[in-house]
Amino acid sequence: MTRFAAAGIRLVDRAAPPRTAPARHTLDPQETSVPGENLTRIEAEERAALVTAHDYDVVLDLTTGPETFRSTTTVRFAASAGASTFIDAITRTVHSVTLNGRELDPATVADGVRIALDDLADENVLVVDADAEYTNTGEGLHRFVDPVDDEVYLYTQFEVPDSRRMFAVFEQPDLKAAFRFTVTAPDHWQVVSNQTTPEPVPADEGTATWAFAPTPRVSSYITALIAGPYSVTRSELTSSDGRTIPLGVFSRASLAEYLDADYVFEKTRQGFAYFEAQFGVAYPFEKYDQLFVPEFNAGAMENAGAVTFTETYVFRSKVTDAIRERRVVTILHELAHMWFGDLVTMKWWNDLWLNESFAEWASTMATAEATEWTEAWTTFAAMEKSWAYRQDQLPSTHPIVAEIRDLEDVQVNFDGITYAKGGSVLKQLVAWVGREAFFAGVGAYFRKHAWGNTTLADLLAELETASGRDLSAWAALWLETAGVNTLRPEIETDASGTITSFAVLQSAADDYPTIRPHRLAIGFYDLADGALVRTHRVELDVDGERTEVAELVGRARPDLVLLNDDDLAYAKVRLDEASLEVAIAHLSSIANPLARSLVWGSAWDATRDAETPARDWIALVLGNIATETESTTLRTTLAQLALAATAYTAPEGRDDLVREVADTLWTLAQGAEAGSDAQFQFVKAFAAMAESSSHLDAVAALLAGDTTLEGLDIDTDLGWELLIALVAGGVAGDAEIDARLAEDDTATGRQSAAHARAALPTLDGKQRAWDSLVVASDAPNTIVRTTALGFQRAADASLLEPFVAQYFDMLERIWNDRSYAIAEKLIVGLYPAPLANEALADATRAWLDAHPDIPALRRLVAENLAGVERALAAQARDGR
Incomplete structure (x- = not known):
């Protein structure tokens, strides 16, 4: 699975059930309850010792209404005779449970999360007939209604533990089995699973049934079902073992005009050829479909032969080259999983x-x-x-x-x-x-x-x-150890600038003191005709806290020394003081993009660690970013620039610095090459930083077309970004949002509108956004995410002060009552991080001290606190 923010918006009918559920049956007579939806490793090991799964027949009826679907599962499995265990099944209603011909009472054995199985035989047949729920959280079987045409689209997302939301299953990766899906759905739909889609057989009026062949032995979390009136483009390739592998690329009908299926096929063919040649093993499945689905939580998911992707990768408007490249990496990431993860x-x-x-x-x-x-x-x-x-x-x-x-x-x-x-x-x-x-x-x-x-x-x-x-x-x-080492050069020279001593110093965090061996290169760069050019490189092993590099002694000290040149090692790297000064003045003249990226990264790490003031980082960026050619480096650096300006600078000088950054970004946008990726990124970064009246006037003029930049099209999505900037700046509001949404009443348009409404710079606006997520509980995953983005957008961070107490009051309830995907978004997205002050840090520490017993929840809150503590340290350093 690829971690990446998803896109797409649409209210649907039900959220996923919470992770905790009241128990109506105890799996162990000594227990008083079952542990909700959680599953421990010990439980999984014990179950795997008892059970060998053979195969599943899963019969699904998707025509029973907008809230639930009928799921009938027949499981054949071996077990230790006389043993007791359980099968996972998150359901609304269990109609019947039959084990080896014995009818079990659902009210006794099923609690909506697990079904108890007692007195097992050597070989067993279990039949579970239940109603399961569609979700709008991106977990289990997700249901989406397209606002463009009111068509229904379904897809599954099962990693980590959510195939149990669609059928009864031993939900752990080591109980592999063959899965046969039989699906009844509207007859105009595409129905896709892991195996080749069969010809549908007519059922009742307007419906049909698809009976898929069984899969090979796979883990349940990589099974899949995608159904709806998807648009499809088909092709094929020849595998290294001579088989013809059918290919399909799918999207919603209303997005089909934007999907460049031929390019996706081209990258897929390149990936197949590369991996089959390198691995020496042919592609293991019988077909390969790639489906771009709405309201997806991640970047993609490696379902065997039926990979799902976020619709962010269907480009209805211009995107950065960084996103285009990321889509290619994601396509190949999921393809690699067909071997590493799915086959094994x-x-x-x-x-x-x-x-x-x-x-x-x-x-x-x-x-x-x-x-x-x-x-x-x-x-x-x-x-x-x-x-x-x-x-x-x-x-x-x-x-x-x-x-x-x-x-x-x-x-x-x-x-x-x-x-x-x-x-x-x-x-x-x-x-x-x-x-x-x-x-x-x-x-x-x-x-x-x-x-x-x-x-x-x-x-x-x-x-x-x-x-x-x-x-x-x-x-x-x-x-088996945690933490990252830091490497820095120690250089001594004589009066002529000749190196008399060169050592690489290695340190580790106090809490994670492991000192590791590193294979790395050291690059020497000198200014020549206005360019920083590598004039010498040495590759060596670094081990211990101090490694002498004798072969550099006697050489003239260069203008810039770069540890970890060519990025061979995993370690944070520091520039020495003289090299940092050269980098600030001449970074843009380093011809090698990887070397530039390493210098950017080194300087940023030093800023995050409060070793150098944020204002120096800002000077480095503003002085060198204009000529950066690598889109991802540009995108990453601009995001870091915004964080440095708004959170890492000393509060007393921050307003002036933010204005300087925005002024410079607007100047860079105006001076960039027409139609370039840099021009596009500078405009987006400027809009995100715009706060003063002059900045907002410039944004408004761009949106209205009164100001134009050659080569820049204010397309649909960029138009939304500009409007969000105006809303956050207080010069646009609900009326303008409503007008734009009327022109773009699509999934993405609704997502952007939610973002915009939550960005309103008033206490009422922030409270409305908060209540829509915390008081109400029906918002789908993408509305939750984008509303949280807007909530955190506050030029005047004091707007968020009333939400500190509300945040900590809601944590346990949200963790217990919402599905994991939604709870995580709320816990991270509604944390009032823009405050970045001691009061927020103290309140967070107090909550952690008072709540020692929920490790996963504590982890999310502790990570929030770490961001505030780092900002406070950076502010103190910047103020010196």
Whole structure:
């Protein structure tokens, strides 16, 4: 699965049930309740020791109304004779439960979350007939009504534990089985699952039934159902084993005109050829559909043969090159999962990192080597690694191989460690064992464990065999410890500027003191004819707290010294004082985009760590950003610029700095190349920072067409961004939002309207937004997300002060009453972070001190606090 903000808006009928539920049956006579929707690792291990799942027949009737659908599941499984266990089934109503021909009383054995199974035989047949609920949270079977044509669209999202929202299932990755789906739906729909879609058979008037062939043995979380009047474009390719693999690209009918299916097919073919050649294993499934679905929580999901993507990747308006490249990486990320995750699957969620890190690394490698996006590793450095470094410095950081005690642990573990740090460390592992040996080991791993479940040890064993290297020490240092090291140069020179001593110093956080070995390069850069050019490079192993680099002694000190040149290591890097001064003045003249990205990242890390004042970072950006050519570097840096200006600067000088930043962004937008990605990004960044009357006048003139920039089209989505800026600035309101929504009453339009209304700079406006999410509980996932974005947009942060007490009052109730996807969005999105003051920090600490018993919830709140504490430290440094 790819972590990425989703798009699309539409109110639908019901939210997912809460994670806790009242128990009507006790699975153990000594217990008084079942643990709601949570599942512990111990429970999963105990169940796997008792049960072997064979196959599921799942019969679904999607014609029973807008709130529920009929789900009848027949499960065949082996068990220890006489044993007791349970099957997962989140339902509204259980009509009947039959075990080996015995009718069980649903009121006794089913509590809406689990069904108790006692006195099992060696071989068992279980039939569960139930009503399950559609959701509007992006979990389970999500139901969406398109405001353009009132058509209904459905899709599933099952990772981590949500196939149980559609059918009765042993919901854990190591109980693989074959799944056969039979679906009755309106006869004009497309119905897609993991296997090739069969010809429908007419049922009642206006409906039809699709009977799919059984899947191979797979985990339940990668099964899928997507249904509705989707528009489809079809193609095919030939696999390395000679099979013809049918391809499909799907979107809602109202978006079909914007979907560039041929380009998606092109990237898919490039990915197939690349992965089949590198892995030495043919694509394992019989077809490959890619479906762009509404109101999706993530970037994409690796359902076997039926990958779902966020509709953000259907470009109805201009997007940055960064987003275009990200779509390619996402396409290849999910394709890599067909082997790593779907063919071979982790035994338990503590190896989730391996699934995601492998896909992250493999998709970046494939993007750089098989597509036109050849600077993908620069993008990786600018975005993924900055995400990893940020996550690795939170109080919630954890080893890459995390301890996953239960489902709530894994839900919050889709983070920068699991994806980006893991991908970075795998990149190091490839260098350590050798690329040829790495791919040979991976191919052997796929062949040996096909259709099975594994642990990290299984992969390392194959890599050790292929490379001849013992990886136990490497795994202990990099996978079993947390935290990121910091590397900085220590340079001494004589009066002539000749280096007399050069050392690399390594440090670690006090709480995570591991000092690790790093393979890295050191680059020397000198100014020549106005350009910073690399004049020398040395590659070496760094280990311990101090590593002398004798071969650099006697060389002339360059203008800029860059540790970790070429981004080989996973570590934060500092520039020495002289190099930082050169970078501030001449960063834009570094020709190599990866080197520029590393300098940007180093300077930003020092700012986040309050080692250098935020005003220096702002000066670096404003002086060098105009010529940055890499879209993701530009996008990331502009976001960091906004954070630095609004949260990391000393409060007493902040207003002036914010105005200076906005003034400069507008000047940059006006001076950028017509129609360029930079022009587009500068305009968007300027609108997000616009606060003064002159800035808002400029935004209004752009939106009205009174001011034009050559090559810039104020299209639908950019128009919404400009209007949101005017609303946040207090010069537009509900009337203007209503007028624009009348022109764009689409899913994306409703999402933007929700964002705009929540951005109103009045206490009444903020309270209205708050109540729409906290008091009411029917908002779908994308409305929750975009309303929260607008709520946090406050040039006058004092508007959010009344919500501090409300925030902490609602936390436990929201955590208990809402589904995880919604609870997380509310807990993160409604935290009044723009206040960034001691009062907010104190209130957060007080809540944490008073609530020690909900680890997953505490993690989210503690991460919120960490952001405030970092801002306070940066403000203090900037004020000195």
